[in-house]
Amino acid sequence: MNQATRPEKQLWQLASIDIRAAGPRCKMLLGDLNGDGRAELVLVQPDKRQDVRYIPHQVQCLTAYDLHGKLLWQQGEPDAGAGSHGSDYPAQIYDIDGDGKLEVLCVMNGKFYILEGATGRLKSVYDLPDPHAHDCIIIANLTGSDHASDIILKDRYHRIWALTREFELLWTHEGNIGHYPWVYDLNGDGYDEVMAGYDLLDHRGKVLWSCHDLEDHADCIWVGDVDDDGLMELVIGGSVTVMYDREGNERWRYDGSIESQHIALGRFRADLPGLQIAGLDRMVREDDGKGLKGKDALFLLDCEGKELWKEKRTTSGWLTIAETLSNWRPGSPDYILAYRRGGGVYPALYDGYGNIVAKFQHEGYAVHGDLLGQGTEQVVIYDDELAVVYSSHNIDLALPTSGIPLIQSKRLYSSTLYPGGEVTGPGKK
Numbered sequence: 001m002n003q004a005t006r007p008e009k010q011l012w013q014l015a016s017i018d019i020r021a022a023g024p025r026c027k028m029l030l031g032d033l034n035g036d037g038r039a040e041l042v043l044v045q046p047d048k049r050q051d052v053r054y055i056p057h058q059v060q061c062l063t064a065y066d067l068h069g070k071l072l073w074q075q076g077e078p079d080a081g082a083g084s085h086g087s088d089y090p091a092q093i094y095d096i097d098g099d100g101k102l103e104v105l106c107v108m109n110g111k112f113y114i115l116e117g118a119t120g121r122l123k124s125v126y127d128l129p130d131p132h133a134h135d136c137i138i139i140a141n142l143t144g145s146d147h148a149s150d151i152i153l154k155d156r157y158h159r160i161w162a163l164t165r166e167f168e169l170l171w172t173h174e175g176n177i178g179h180y181p182w183v184y185d186l187n188g189d190g191y192d193e194v195m196a197g198y199d200l201l202d203h204r205g206k207v208l209w210s211c212h213d214l215e216d217h218a219d220c221i222w223v224g225d226v227d228d229d230g231l232m233e234l235v236i237g238g239s240v241t242v243m244y245d246r247e248g249n250e251r252w253r254y255d256g257s258i259e260s261q262h263i264a265l266g267r268f269r270a271d272l273p274g275l276q277i278a279g280l281d282r283m284v285r286e287d288d289g290k291g292l293k294g295k296d297a298l299f300l301l302d303c304e305g306k307e308l309w310k311e312k313r314t315t316s317g318w319l320t321i322a323e324t325l326s327n328w329r330p331g332s333p334d335y336i337l338a339y340r341r342g343g344g345v346y347p348a349l350y351d352g353y354g355n356i357v358a359k360f361q362h363e364g365y366a367v368h369g370d371l372l373g374q375g376t377e378q379v380v381i382y383d384d385e386l387a388v389v390y391s392s393h394n395i396d397l398a399l400p401t402s403g404i405p406l407i408q409s410k411r412l413y414s415s416t417l418y419p420g421g422e423v424t425g426p427g428k429k
């Protein structure tokens, strides 16, 4: 452990951590729980519910490890019969009370718990606003404070509850709310708007506008200044990929996909203006059992929604998740982190031309973040037994930590199986 090895050029394995004590089928969260300047890992195990089409998971067990593989604390009992990744797991790491220390928020046993991140000790517990209000946890700023500290809960597909952190109900909303609503202060008035599936809500829960002519539901939502004009756009991935301006005017739609999934915005191509949109097309959904194998393909769109390329996949596999990974190396463009590919294709980073930049040597789910506060991101690939930490360069974990708490980015406190996101900050120009 912690012995850096170098399986291929520019890919270092910083740590390999035995996570079996967390139980199977966990999702990993990242955060500097003890504020020492280095991230810890929290493994979230879902409850035993097997059919999550209508009622989503709660949390069965939380287990925290440091990067040396030491188990720091555990809440709940791991269960070998835990369910799996059919719905989100309601848990986040966030400094909800703004005291500079991270908490772990989760729904367990029908209650909403706020735990002290460093120790796992209970800080507060609240009743849910509804028995089914535990699909996922969204942190928002609906009350205009300096620090986002409001909480949005939802059921599987229909209802949303907006609450203060003391669990006073602010409002509710019903609609086609999709998977993971994304919150962002689109008009800069100090309050977040809420893109809840196909409806944009203001901070009071009033519908500002809705998407039209879209089928099914929104799988993921991204916010970014795609066309580089200084205003944010919304890009929605569902049956098709559609871009809207802040007022709800449709700017383009990409319908060159059979079933688009898991879009991700980034600056993948330095030669092109604005942002590009990486995505995943399910060409053949699932194996038919008669020899036809499910197959998906990565694609990349330019800022006007035109396809730059689509992967010509020769292996089978149709459940890929694609995310944007920034700062793999100092100054590198954004890369596409693709995992759960199936067909023997291990998780990898792809550049804006579809080339593999780094191929990880372990199969599993992936999370990524600046684990060591050095301005570059590491990738953790994990299965039920091992979490392996990869980096573009060697970092000696035996060196002392900085003691300066890492900032918990919005991406890290908005963890979901249906990754949405936002691109902020200056463009390439």
Ligand SMILES: [Ca+2]
Pocket: 031, 032, 033, 034, 035, 036, 037, 038, 039, 040
């Ligand atoms: Ca730490």
Ligand SMILES: [Ca+2]
Pocket: 094, 095, 096, 097, 098, 099, 100, 101, 102, 103
């Ligand atoms: Ca706190």
Ligand SMILES: [Ca+2]
Pocket: 184, 185, 186, 187, 188, 189, 190, 191, 192, 193
């Ligand atoms: Ca606003």
Ligand SMILES: [Ca+2]
Pocket: 224, 225, 226, 227, 228, 229, 230, 231, 232, 233
């Ligand atoms: Ca724009």
